[in-house]
Amino acid sequence: MEMRTTPLASAAHGTKLELTALHFGKPGTGEKVVIQASLHADELPGMLVAQHLRRCFEEHERAGRIHGEIILLPVANPIGLAQSLLSSEAGRFDLDSGENFNRNYPELTRTLIAHVEGRLSADTKQNRTVIRGAMKSILAGMVCVDPLSSLRRALLLQACDADLVLDLHCDYEAVLHMYLGTPLWPAAEPLARLLGVEAVLLATESGENPFDEACSKVWWELAVHFGDEFPIPLACLAATIELRGSRDVTHAFAAHDAKAIESFLIHRGVLAGDAVSLPPARCAPTPLAGSMPIETPRSGVLVFSAEVGEKVRRGDCIAEIVDPVSSEVTRLLSPVAGVLYAREVRRYVRAGTRVAKVAGAEALRTGRLLSA
Ligand SMILES: [Zn+2]
Missing domain, CATH: 2.40.50.100 (RNA polymerase II/Efflux pump adaptor protein, barrel-sandwich hybrid domain)
Structure with a gap:
């Protein structure tokens, strides 16, 4: 495991902000997976799940069982985690701008179309590589001078070329549920069954570009734009997973959720191991x-x-x-x-x-x- 830090724009002299990512496996040897916890900084079940996953991935790495690359962000929002107001944590909205930390990620589709026009072919894999490269260079070229926009760019830059992105959140009081793009449901169904989610909410566009959609929506939008001549794959399976309610921070829940994610990574071939048979679905998507x-x-x-x-x-x-x-x-x-x-x-x-x-x-x- 390698720990890497990315500096973020600081708000004032004398303060320093950075994003920490734990890297497992080796890039280019299989799928790229990004799992991030607590983008809404006071939603803490995911932060504990990340600890269980960290131990799990360390074991797999020691045994040479990772085929690909896994990036785990145990604290996806250091800005929000440092915010508190009158002794209450305030991690959902950026106190400086009032913006929700999980909205308004850059909409890249239009810019991407201009970047890749004339560079696509009939080769789906090649198109995927071209588009991912373009996404990275567009994001890298963005000027982000304030902490919030530099956080958004850093997170998206890390995840935009991933095959699988899991964004771990929670609601106030809730059962396990997840949000994702409608076209992604067939690929996500095994994860929903392994987690035992009790609601799956699907949309091709939910509005306000949350993080998971910023990673995944470009692919079906580009596919519609370029049509059959230049086939574009659904290259990124991204989902927002709501790990019950904000007070549901227990080792029992975290162990269950980490195990389900581990089983899904085995199912996708990112981790070696015996695939478990999928439990029956607890709900149909709506x-x-x-x-x-x-x-x-x-x-x-x-x-x-x-x-x-x-x-x-x-x-x-x-x-x-x-x-x-x-x-x-x-x-x-x-x-x-x-x-x-x-x-x-x-x-x-x-x-x-x-x-x-x-x-x-x-x-x-x-x-x-x-x-x-
Ligand atoms: Zn959230």
Whole structure:
């Protein structure tokens, strides 16, 4: 294992920021895999999973069982990890700009088209190499003077030519679930089964370019643009994996999740070993546009009547909002049938707060599909 650091732009004199990556295996001997933890810096289950994976990869490396290259980022967001506000961690938004750390990655497709026009052929592999090279040179040429944009560039530069990218997050209170591009589902299905995810949210474009989409979406967009004459592969399987809720930081969960990722890497041939038979799927994928947020119209004390993981019907009561002054009770009903996969963690909520999300089967929403 080799530990490498990338300096990031610093915010002020006397401060220094850097990104640490653990490298296992050898580039060019198989697939390139990037696994990063806690891009939303206060989402910590992934940080513990990374520790379990680190030990696992060290063992595989000692035994010569890595065919390819694995890069593990145990702390993907040093900026957010250093932020706190009135003794509470604040790792989801950059306090300087107000931006979400997992949105607004560079949209590369248009620039890429201009870069690779006239350089593609009928050879899929060759096209993949040309596009990856172009992506790296575009990113390397970007001027990033502030910490946030230099972090985004460093992460994307590391992952843009990877075959597999796993971005480890969590929700507030949740069951295991994942987000990824619709065209990638067949390749990701074994991972979903190994992890035992209870919801899979698919979109070809979720809006606001989160990290996983910045890595993967260019491939299907370029394939559509260039058509059959210049075949473009889906060269990057990228997924955002939500490792339950923010308080679900236990060795039991982390060991389970690391084992599932290890099994998936064996399944893809990155690690040598006996492939385990895939457990049955715990859910069918549903469109991200079918994931329905349940908003409270009033402020009050939030009392849930449904647990995460529960399969609810349309019209089922999910929670009550109790007005502490008038004693009035407002019942919040699920607008669709589906899995209640994530809930709010606070128990006093203001009017307009999204208190839960239900994964429904029908695509009912348009526009920006991710929560803030
Ligand atoms: Zn997150």
